[in-house]
Amino acid sequence: MVFSSLTFLCIFLPAVLLLYNVSRSVTYRNAVITVSSLVFYAWGDPAFLLLLIAASFVNYILAIIMDRYYGLWQSKMILAAAVVLDAALLGVFKYTAFFVGSINSALGLSLSVPGIALPLGISFYTFQIISYMADVYRGEARAQRSYLKFLTFISMFPKITSGPIARYPQLERSLSKRQVRPQDFADGARRFILGLGKKVVLADCSGESASLLLGAASHATAGSAWLGMIFYTFQLYFDFSGYSDMAVGIGKMLGFSLPENFDHPYIARSITDFWRRWHISLSRFFRDYVYIPLGGNRRLQMRNILVVWLLTGLWHGASWNFVLWGLYYGVLLMIEKTFFKWWSKIPVLSNITTMFAVVIGWTIFYFTDLSQLGTFFGYLFGQGCPLFDLTTVSTLCSNAWLLAACILASTPLPKMVFEYVSSLKYAGAVIECTVLAAVFVGCIALLTGATSTPFLYVQF
Amino acid sequence: MRKYIVTVLFVLLLAGAAAVCFGPADTESITAENREAAAMPELSLDTVVSGEFAGGFDSYVNDNIGLRGRLMELSGAVKSCFGFTPRLVGKVISTTSDIGTGETLDSSLMLIDSKIMEMFSDKPEAENSYAEALVNIAETLPDGVEMYSMLVPTQLEFEDPLYSNAQDSQKSCIDAINERLGSKITPVDVYSALAEADGYLYFKTDHHWTMDGAYCGYEAFMNSAGGEAVSKDGFERKEKNDFYGTLYLKARSQLNDPEPDTLVYYDVEEKTDLEIVMRAEYEDGSALEYGEGSGVFNDEKDDYLFFFGGDQPLIEITNNDIPDGKTIIVIKDSYANALVPWLVNSYGRVVMIDPRSFEGSLKEEIERYEADEVAVVNYVFTTTFTDYCALLNGLAE
Incomplete structure (x- = not known):
């Protein structure tokens, strides 16, 4: 199930919130979250529900045993076994076909490529499990003794399919004791509606323009290539950050404080800055569990950067373009850290160059076929195609205000204006409620009669 | 005080969404599309395990939501605010096409005056x-x-x-x-x-x-x-x-008062x-x-x-x-x-x-x-x- 569906908005969410608030018992509330999360997860793809339950159960048991041997060599062995097991789970389901296909291409073999379906949210929940095991091993948290609470943490529907990747110590306390204050619920509701607006209005409508300009049905022109990638750039951001806003919002309404995942990445002044603002929970995962253990800035920094970015690329997808995309950022970061640290001090120019690099990055990210990617880079720089055509002009005109809204919404300005207006005593309440109601009703209208538009990050 | 206002508003919006969803279906909007509304799928172990029930249920909700026609009109009005259409340029929109064989292709439509035309690729x-x-x-x-x-x-x-x-x-x-x-x-x-x-x-x-x-x-x-x-x-x-054809159904949200x-x-x-x-x-x-x-x-x-x-x-x-x-x-x-x-x-x-x-x-x-x-x-x-x-x-x- 996705948040931006009528089933979720009209039936699932009202029902869950209603049932959740029937009792204040934490056990009851955990049970409501867990059962509803399993229904949410299984909706449309029930085959892998058992995998989720089994993976969480095995790690739940391993963590308890590891906790018992805390500080002893046995705990290290158990951690290693758990990480290997979880990585293998991800490897089998996500990368088997990729590796077999790559071996076939490299060695000219014709091994049969297994057609393994990718379980929903597997990249997110395996990373969450690995981080839990590492935190228990390090003593940052005690192993959870209640399987219900552990399953609530792993399967929590706001974050199961697309993150943010929550660290167990952040939520440990809330799993046992939490209350939803009126302010939390109101903040959560506000955050949810604005996130829904980002996804349904800005992301999906930008996505329509991107598909039109980048799809096979359009003639290739340099203008369409750039405009299409710009729309795709906005689609990715509003899709993922809208989802994260909704996840954080629902979390608040249920009494959990989920981590932030975005901080206006498109106003970044450097690639380093961009990755501090984009998919923050994933960057922190790699920083804490890969980069720093490898030596971080102190030992073999360049190697560590390359390893982290190779893994980041692979995490996003089992395809060579994702590997290339990860290495692209790894190399850019090495160059930036070595030669261009001063560049970010130049305003505007540094913003423009960063966004240029980001758009080029999303181009690599978009094309899973490397030959298509090569051809498309040619189009971006006017090779073998005209500058623009009627489709370019028409799409630009008919989405001009949408594009302007996307640019504006990528900055902190709308949030500042909204917060200022909301702070006004009487007019603020009217304006805030009008905006929230208009966004919600507008989203319901846009979703009516539309085909389902799942979140882009669900596939990772 | 504001927290209570926002909370009440959110509860009302969710309750309203649920009420519209469970309210009487707007069959006219489906009839205008020359098709039948999706029926409630059969609930059985097989349909649940295969995912057929969930897919069917989503379609059922989409087709049977109350005020569907009004909501789709509103959707068109929202989309028309995204930009402008110069008279000489027309409007190109993306869609998908199929001819009933199972294969679906990405395609584009061109809207000029009151005509909606498929673009050949x-x-x-x-x-x-x-x-x-x-x-x-x-x-x-x-x-x-x-x-x-x-x-x-x-x-x-x-x-x-x-x-x-x-x-x-x-x-x-x-x-x-x-x-x-x-x-x-x-x-x-x-x-x-x-x-x-x-x-x-x-x-x-x-x-x-x-x-x-x-x-x-x-x-x-x-x-x-x-x-x-x-x-x-x-x-x-x-x-x-008079009638509206199949392309109208794909482009209706982008058209203002089209001629039949x-x-x-x-x-x-x-x-x-x-x-x-x-x-x-x-x-x-x-x-x-x-x-x-x-x-x-x-x-x-x-x-x-x-x-x-x-x-x-x-x-x-x-x-x-x-x-x-x-x-x-x-x-x-x-x-x-x-x-x-x-x-x-x-x-x-x-x-x-x-x-x-x-x-x-x-x-x-x-x-x-x-x-x-x-x-x-x-x-x-x-x-x-x-x-x-x-x-x-x-x-x-």
Whole structure:
């Protein structure tokens, strides 16, 4: 199930919130979250529900045993076994076909490529499990003794399919004791509606323009290539950050404080800055569990950067373009850290160059076929195609205000204006409620009669 | 205080959404789309495990939500705020297209004034397969059976070059396919006939041609086949009703107050004694004849389905006024449905076979009807669907 569906908005969410608030018992509330999360997860793809339950159960048991041997060599062995097991789970389901296909291409073999379906949210929940095991091993948290609470943490529907990747110590306390204050619920509701607006209005409508300009049905022109990638750039951001806003919002309404995942990445002044603002929970995962253990800035920094970015690329997808995309950022970061640290001090120019690099990055990210990617880079720089055509002009005109809204919404300005207006005593309440109601009703209208538009990050 | 206001508002919005969802369904908005609303899926272990129930339930909610028509109008209003449409530029929107074969292609529509037109994007590999399929069919024909190929271009091809150049050339595609057909197949030049003609040749909100457009095709066909087309003036021109076609459904959210089409037809049944049999054959060899008493025109339909009630696996039309006339088998997509009402005036029997649903053997049908001619009539977009080409090829087996 996705948040931006009528089933979720009209039936699932009202029902869950209603049932959740029937009792204040934490056990009851955990049970409501867990059962509803399993229904949410299984909706449309029930085959892998058992995998989720089994993976969480095995790690739940391993963590308890590891906790018992805390500080002893046995705990290290158990951690290693758990990480290997979880990585293998991800490897089998996500990368088997990729590796077999790559071996076939490299060695000219014709091994049969297994057609393994990718379980929903597997990249997110395996990373969450690995981080839990590492935190228990390090003593940052005690192993959870209640399987219900552990399953609530792993399967929590706001974050199961697309993150943010929550660290167990952040939520440990809330799993046992939490209350939803009126302010939390109101903040959560506000955050949810604005996130829904980002996804349904800005992301999906930008996505329509991107598909039109980048799809096979359009003639290739340099203008369409750039405009299409710009729309795709906005689609990715509003899709993922809208989802994260909704996840954080629902979390608040249920009494959990989920981590932030975005901080206006498109106003970044450097690639380093961009990755501090984009998919923050994933960057922190790699920083804490890969980069720093490898030596971080102190030992073999360049190697560590390359390893982290190779893994980041692979995490996003089992395809060579994702590997290339990860290495692209790894190399850019090495160059930036070595030669261009001063560049970010130049305003505007540094913003423009960063966004240029980001758009080029999303181009690599978009094309899973490397030959298509090569051809498309040619189009971006006017090779073998005209500058623009009627489709370019028409799409630009008919989405001009949408594009302007996307640019504006990528900055902190709308949030500042909204917060200022909301702070006004009487007019603020009217304006805030009008905006929230208009966004919600507008989203319901846009979703009516539309085909389902799942979140882009669900596939990772 | 504000926290309570926002909380109450959110609860009201969710309650409102639930109320609209469970409220009376807006069946009119579905009827306007010429389809039936999705039904509540069956709840069983099998349907739940396969995911069929969830998918069906989402469709059910989408189709049966209250105020659906109003919400879709609001959706259109929201989208119209995203930009502006310069009068001379028109608007290009993305969509998907399918021809009922299972394959779905990304496609674009061009909206100019009140016309909605599909934009052609050629697929050379599929076009090769199309030509190969026709050549393979020609190889299987008994001696003496003539074969024709008619590929019909669409409306956008004949618009101002400012617009038509935004798509791939349909003419180039048709010419390329015709060049590959070999000597056993005669191409029918319907392109020139349509380019020279004026009038209401294509619907504005539907991807099909009108019966006037189809008459151009009929004349071009008779020119190629060496016959004489009957005059259009000999039949009464009637207007059945206004309607919005299939492209309107895809573009409705982008249109402000679009003009409807008019279903115009020439009453060929009035002057000709026609007898129609519809037949479905199944892979196990069994067959079902149906459609007793049906005619060329289906009065129950208000759109392009008016012609023969839509696509059927096999339709046999006998013209009792030409008892010794020739028999032609037309392998076709829906474009032929407006053409055949003209063709029946020149043949003793016309048999329409739709490869998308026909499961029988073309060879057996040719023998059964002692066909004199075979024509393959499709609109040019059909050549971009690889699975349609595969179905055509299957007829040669």
